[in-house]
Amino acid sequence: MNRLLTMKRLSILFLSTFAVLIAGMFAYENLVVAPGDRCEAGGKWWDPEGRTCAQPISIAEITGRPLPGQRAAASAEKNRELVAIEDSLTAQQKARDAEADRQRAALAAQ
Known part of the structure; x- marks a missing residue:
């Protein structure tokens, strides 16, 4: 009798699912987490909602105080x-x- 899910097919299914999950994890790290880390490492502010990297401005610069x-x-x-x-x-x-x-x-x- 031929079964649909043999050991070989199950192992291929498991490995392909594992590979897709690992690729998704690396994609999430590179596309979502890494830009914020790079921005903060550069001394700027990261806004995760707008995905914006902004340069902080000192109040003294705005008001002209020393x-x-x-x-x-x-x-x-x-x-x-x-x-x-x-x-x-x-x-x-x-x-x-x-x-x-x-x-x-x-x-x-x-």
């Missing part, structure tokens, strides 16, 4: 500007006071 490493230098620069403004205001006040003293002396001399 980066964290540059904050001390920017703060020192602002402090120098404030000191210069205070010095000029002090010089203006001294000039006004000197002019007022000169005018008082001129009035007292009359």
Whole structure:
């Protein structure tokens, strides 16, 4: 009697199913998982829903604020500007006071 599923046919069926499953696993790895890993390895953000690899943007770049490493230098620069403004205001006040003293002396001399 000839059977439909002999041992040879079962082994071929099993091996072909196994080969298809292994090929599917490698295809899934290369087409779904690997792009995200490559994107994240490059320092970018991976969006699995849209399958998009995006470059992260710092808030400091958007707002124009200095980066964290540059904050001390920017703060020192602002402090120098404030000191210069205070010095000029002090010089203006001294000039006004000197002019007022000169005018008082001129009035007292009359």
